[in-house]
Amino acid sequence: MRLVIARCTVDYQGRLTAHLPEAVRLLMVKADGCVAVHADGGAFKPLNWMNAPNTLVEYPDRWEVTSAKGEALLITIHEVLSEQRYDFGDDPGLQKDGVEAHLQELLAERPWALEDGMSLVRREYPTSLGPVDLLCTDSRGRAVAVEIKRRGEIDGVEQLTRYRERLDMDSRLAPVRAMFVAQSIAPQARTLAESRGVEALEVDYDDLRQIESSRPRLFDLH
Amino acid sequence: MRLVIARCTVDYQGRLTAHLPEAVRLLMVKADGCVAVHADGGAFKPLNWMNAPNTLVEYPDRWEVTSAKGEALLITIHEVLSEQRYDFGDDPGLQKDGVEAHLQELLAERPWALEDGMSLVRREYPTSLGPVDLLCTDSRGRAVAVEIKRRGEIDGVEQLTRYRERLDMDSRLAPVRAMFVAQSIAPQARTLAESRGVEALEVDYDDLRQIESSRPRLFDLH
DNA sequence: GACTCTATCTCGGTA
DNA sequence: TACCGAGGTAGAGTC
Numbered sequence: 001m002r003l004v005i006a007r008c009t010v011d012y013q014g015r016l017t018a019h020l021p022e023a024v025r026l027l028m029v030k031a032d033g034c035v036a037v038h039a040d041g042g043a044f045k046p047l048n049w050m051n052a053p054n055t056l057v058e059y060p061d062r063w064e065v066t067s068a069k070g071e072a073l074l075i076t077i078h079e080v081l082s083e084q085r086y087d088f089g090d091d092p093g094l095q096k097d098g099v100e101a102h103l104q105e106l107l108a109e110r111p112w113a114l115e116d117g118m119s120l121v122r123r124e125y126p127t128s129l130g131p132v133d134l135l136c137t138d139s140r141g142r143a144v145a146v147e148i149k150r151r152g153e154i155d156g157v158e159q160l161t162r163y164r165e166r167l168d169m170d171s172r173l174a175p176v177r178a179m180f181v182a183q184s185i186a187p188q189a190r191t192l193a194e195s196r197g198v199e200a201l202e203v204d205y206d207d208l209r210q211i212e213s214s215r216p217r218l219f220d221l222h
Numbered sequence: 223m224r225l226v227i228a229r230c231t232v233d234y235q236g237r238l239t240a241h242l243p244e245a246v247r248l249l250m251v252k253a254d255g256c257v258a259v260h261a262d263g264g265a266f267k268p269l270n271w272m273n274a275p276n277t278l279v280e281y282p283d284r285w286e287v288t289s290a291k292g293e294a295l296l297i298t299i300h301e302v303l304s305e306q307r308y309d310f311g312d313d314p315g316l317q318k319d320g321v322e323a324h325l326q327e328l329l330a331e332r333p334w335a336l337e338d339g340m341s342l343v344r345r346e347y348p349t350s351l352g353p354v355d356l357l358c359t360d361s362r363g364r365a366v367a368v369e370i371k372r373r374g375e376i377d378g379v380e381q382l383t384r385y386r387e388r389l390d391m392d393s394r395l396a397p398v399r400a401m402f403v404a405q406s407i408a409p410q411a412r413t414l415a416e417s418r419g420v421e422a423l424e425v426d427y428d429d430l431r432q433i434e435s436s437r438p439r440l441f442d443l444h
Numbered sequence: 445g446a447c448t449c450t451a452t453c454t455c456g457g458t459a
Numbered sequence: 460t461a462c463c464g465a466g467g468t469a470g471a472g473t474c
Binding site (some may be wrong): 001003015016017018019020021022023024025026028030031032034036039040041042043044045046047048049051052068081082084086087088089090091092093095096097098099128129130140143155162165169 | 311
């Protein structure tokens with residue numbers, strides 16, 4: 001990690017064209033070679049950056065960072081105010097919990113939590129417009145397309161409607177039920193779901209974990 | 223700007239739950255109060271962060287950053303390796319060029335680039351669901367709703383479909399044609415467009431600039 | 445404040 | 460590699 005504080009001017013040409021007038025900024029060069037130009041505000045996003053892999057060529061008065069894709073970042077350095085290097089070593093990386101994937105996993109193992117008698121056909125069931133999160137069958141053997149979101153918004157209902165449309169083209173599945181499942185469902189999404197004949201269901205993440213899984217463990221390790 | 227290099231452990235609880243095992247990282251605190259935890263790699267995005275406004279309380283062995291929305295970032299500091307503060311002063315901000323707005327501008331001045339005989343009614347034509355990028359009329363006088371993207375994906379087709387639905391409610395405009403225009407259009411977006419009766423058109427930014435504008439200049443400055 | 449939409453989106457998974 | 464979807468999306472603009 002290399003941290004340089006400098007009065008600089010920055011120009012980027014690549015996916016767009018951007019210019020930064022002269023000011024004091026932080027130049028951050030990470031071990032993987034990526035370069036970021038930070039102002040002292042405006043949240044965590046840098047003003048300008050160049051991802052790895054790239055080539056950084058340093059001159060006394062400027063840095064030229066170029067990538068194979070034809071992007072170029074030119075940092076004109078008017079004055080260096082501070083410079084620092086540090087070796088961090090490897091980072092063990094971020095562990096996340098509570099995202100959509102976990103919710104999908106929980107429901108795939110407990111389809112009866114959605115409705116009595118529900119059973120799983122397949123996770124990520126493919127259609128020509130993308131995969132349905134879960135394809136299930138209800139107690140009467142009717143196909144049910146399930147779309148899972150952390151937060152249920154209008155986009156998700158649109159997505160599920162598209163999938164149902166495609167699945168209904170398959171005579172072995174039609175007519176397909178559609179079930180929109182989320183930890184919380186926005187009022188607008190609920191309204192749209194209703195008008196589309198899509199069932200909307202809120203589930204609680206912690207409650208779900210209490211419900212018996214289809215793969216019970218002898219020793220429930222915590 | 224405050225830059226601290228420290229061996230630390232990080233826990234975030236809020237929109238999700240995340241944990242970072244002990245390692246050396248950069249802690250960046252900006253003048254607006256936002257806090258970011260950077261590893262020495264992985265592009266410009268921090269591993270963890272907390273946006274302003276928030277409250278940072280420092281103890282000898284840990285930082286507690288909390289927000290009004292109930293998010294909490296706990297940074298346990300095992301060892302401080304370096305600390306630095308610097309006052310940057312104001313930043314004049316970024317100037318951008320070549321984003322979607324420019325593509326829209328180019329097409330608004332050259333609607334015939336979309337189709338022979340096309341003419342512009344209005345940019346950002348309002349509907350109750352948001353503005354349509356361009357409303358045009360074709361050579362037969364039929365209304366055409368145009369949605370412009372840099373990259374055409376499935377969401378954009380949905381967006382345009384919603385607008386057309388609204389515009390079709392206006393008897394002076396109906397039936398409205400829908401035209402999805404982008405520098406590149408994803409296969410799935412094309413599939414959806416087709417099934418929705420939406421025309422899909424790829425345009426080249428540089429070619430467009432070559433086409434005569436409706437506001438020709440006497441002196442074409444470069 | 446709520447809603448909408450863009451983004452050099454980033455990032456991860458998958459065919 | 461390209462494509463596709465999620466994101467603690469963030470951030471800007473509008474109403």
